[in-house]
Amino acid sequence: MNSFGLTAGEYVDESFIGLDLGSKTIESCEFDACEFHDAVFNGATIKTSRFVDCAFTGCDLSLMEPIDSLFSGCAFEECRITGVNWSMAIRRDAAITEPNSFTHCDLSLSNFAELDLTGWRFVDCRVNEAGFRESTLADAHFERADLGGADFAHADFSGATLIDCPGLYLDPAITKLAGTTVSATTALQIAEALGLRIHNPDH
Secondary structure, X not given: OOOOOOOOEEEXXXXXXXXXXXXXXXXXXXXXXXXXXXXXXXXXXXXXXXXXXXXXXXXXXOOOEEEOOEEEOOEEEOOEXXXXXXXXXXXXXXXXXXXXEEEOOEOOOOEOOOXXXXXXXXXXXXXXXXXXXXXXXXOOEEEXXXXXXXXOOOOEOOOOEEEOOOOOOOOOOOOEOOOOEEOHHHHHHHHHHOOOOXXXXXX
């Protein structure tokens, strides 16, 4: 029995509205195709649990610790997910079978270092000061994501898409960018990182 009253087990196609799990422990639960609306996971410890094809809307997951847990194919919209250390919490052998997506979310100060984030989507999000060092971002999609201060050293962006991401800094010397699709503004940011001077014939 979890401290908030849910028995450890499997929950399928269920909807949780206004659930307050702040600073509580969730253990040995499996959520499949469940919906969470305005739920609070702030400071919660998520142990040996799985969230597959779940939707989170207007939730607060800041400082959550998903220990030995898995989020696969989940969609987060208008959620606050700051300060989550995904890199330390998720098992390295727990394969993320489907990418997660974030829309209008705040993921600032979170850590994704060394994780396989292939195909993950970050659209209209704040991702300030987040750590992606040595992460795999192949086929990932960043669009209108504020990436100020984010660390992408030695990350792999092969086949990824980067569109209009303010604050983005990539060093092509230590970042894999083969096949990456970029917007004009992003191309300028990368060129400036190389120390190139951009010629503007109109000035």
